[in-house]
Amino acid sequence: MVAPSRKKSVVHPPHDHTHESTPQKNHHTRVKHVERKRTASISQEDGMEYNKRVRKLHKAFLAHGEELVKDKQNSGSNSDAELPIFDPDCDPENPKKLLFSDISSAAFNIKNGVQRTPCVRSLQLSSKCEMDLYFKKEYLQVTGSFKERGARYALSRLPEKYKKAGVIAASAGNHALALSYHGQQMTIPVTVVMPVTAPLMKIQFCRTLGANVILKGETIAVAKEFALKHATEHNLKYINGYDAIDILAGQGTIGLEILDQVPDVDAILVPVGGGGLIAGIAVAVKTLKPEVHVYGIEAETCPSFTEAYEIGHIITAQAKASLADGLAVPTVGGNSLETAKGLIDKVITVKEESIALSILRLLEVEKAVVEGGGAVGLAAILEGKVPELKGKKVVSILSGGNIDTTVLGRSIERGLAVDGRLIRLEVVVSDRPGGIAELTSTIAHLGASIKDIFHERAWISTDVFHVKVKIIAETRGKEHVDEIETALKKIYDNVVLH
The missing domain is CATH 3.40.50.1100 (Rossmann fold)
Structure with missing residues (x-):
């Protein structure tokens, strides 16, 4: 009975479903009817259009998928980093160069808004360093920096x-x-x-x-x-603080002021962090007076500009803790580096000890509270890194004075130690009554002042009747230290000075 029913449904047009007596036949007829409708509704042209649409959607989907993969690879799994991080004003792939006209415009626009800081000759340090040394005091700005x-x-x-x-x-x-x-x-x-x-x-x-x-x-x-x-x-x-072109232009106005205040200057020592200050000053100075030397000074603990300038493109240097924390920029600005190319005569790195000594010298001699980044120019002179400038007229830029009070205290102590005015000595003396008293009396007669004293008995190599005494003392300087060492070695066998 089933076979004739199928044959009838194929040969003849569909008939009224009310004549079908079994549910099985009703279901079978509905399926066949739907299949015929679906097949008949798709022509050859419809299929071609459909395939085109599918291919187009598939292509768009693949492109979108590739973009998502790239975004995830660049940003990681953190959803907070999905947006691209990009500063259009500071694109290292397409760096911009500062023009002298930008600096001129900046000088006109900011003249009533910022301080024209003094550039003063230091009498004592000029004599000590054997050069005419001037300081451009940018720490006198309202917020304490250039x-x-x-x-x-x-x-x-x-x-x-x-x-x-x-x-x-x-x-x-x-x-x-x-x-x-x-x-x-x-x-x-x-x-x-x-x-x-x-x-x-x-x-x-x-x-x-x-x-x-x-x-x-x-x-x-x-x-x-x-x-x-x-x-x-x-x-x-x-606003990028060391690489935006407008920032560079503003910093370049310092160069214009220096040339106006010290017309016959021979060299300018510029602190270098991200590179914006030296780039602006170099364009200003080299445009008006190409014979003036421009030196970049940075901390030895983060020589990012030195390495980038030698290679010719920006790199990321390792930054360690430094007294010149404002200069510890691991990656210099692309615009700054591009602008400074060919305009800088020398790039110098200085040690932490020299920076500390410079902070101390400026505080004592110039009565100037200067942060580590602002003291690196003098540090290069005190460290003997610029012997060619002896007898020349030199300007060092004191770029800022925002130094933390605790850091200032440490810098002073570190500077005193470097200067030989704070010493640590170890002396092994008799542990009998009066042994330590004899040592302290000798130091007092030699003119040193004891700040701290410590005793050590357990870790000395001599007999149990001796004690190692560690003393921190203030002196008048390195010659005085030599005098103390000579006198103590005449009395005691074990004397060590640090």
Whole structure:
């Protein structure tokens, strides 16, 4: 019975389903009816169009998939990093060069907004260093550093929409302070992203100046990544503190002032961190007076600019802790490096001991409280790295004075030790009554002042009737130290000075 039914359904047109008596036949007829409708509704042309649409969608899907894979590879699995982190003003693949006209424009626009700092000859240090030594005192700016020049000019150049919406920057100190102050002066909203390790004094100062302070990460690199993302999300203008062209132009105005204040200058010593200061000054000075030498000075613990300048392109150097923390920038700016190429006569690195001694010298002689980054120019002179400048007229830029009080205290002690005015000596004396008293009396008669004294009995190689005495004492200098050492060695067999 089933076979005739199938034959009838194929040969004859579909008949009224009410004549079918069994549920099985009803279901079978419905399936066949649907299949015929589906087959008949797709023509050859429809199939070609359908395939075209499928191929087009498939191609788009593959392209989108590749983009997603690349994004995940670049950003990792963290969903917070999905947006591309990019600063269009500072593209290392397409660096921009600062022009002298930019500096001239900056000089005109910021003249009423920043201090024209003095450039003064140091009588004592000129005699000691055997050169005419001048100091450009940028630490006298309102917020204590040269950063105000670039910040003021960058804010003045903002399009109207960003003057209303505001700007954002990542900084651990001076750039944040400069933007906060001049943003307040020009009624432009400022947000600064600072690492959690930033000095509390600077964080509070930025807030006092009306800035929105965000603490993010333990390094400036993390803070910068967050700031760039925040700028995109909130339509703010990100301002790079050492590589934006407007920043470089503002810093270059220092070069114009130096040439005006010391017209016959032979060389200028410039602290180098990210490279913005030296790039701006080099363009200004070499354009007006190509014969003037421009030296870049940076800390030995982070020679990023030295290495990048030698190679010719930016690299990431290893940054270690330094007294010149403001110069410890692992990767210099691409615009700064491109601008500075061929304009710098020498790049020098200095030791931590020399920086500490320079901070001490400037405090004692010039009555100037200067941070480590601002003292590197004098450090290069004291370390003997610029012997060719003896008898010349030299300007060293004291770029900033925002040094933490605890760091200042440590720098003074470190400087005193380097200068031979703070010594540590170890002497093995008799442990009988009066043995230590004899030692302290001898030191007092030699004119030294004991600051601390320690006793050590368990770890000495002599007999149990002797004691090692460790003393920290203040002296008048290295000649006095030699005198003390000679006198003690005449009395005691075991004398060690550090």
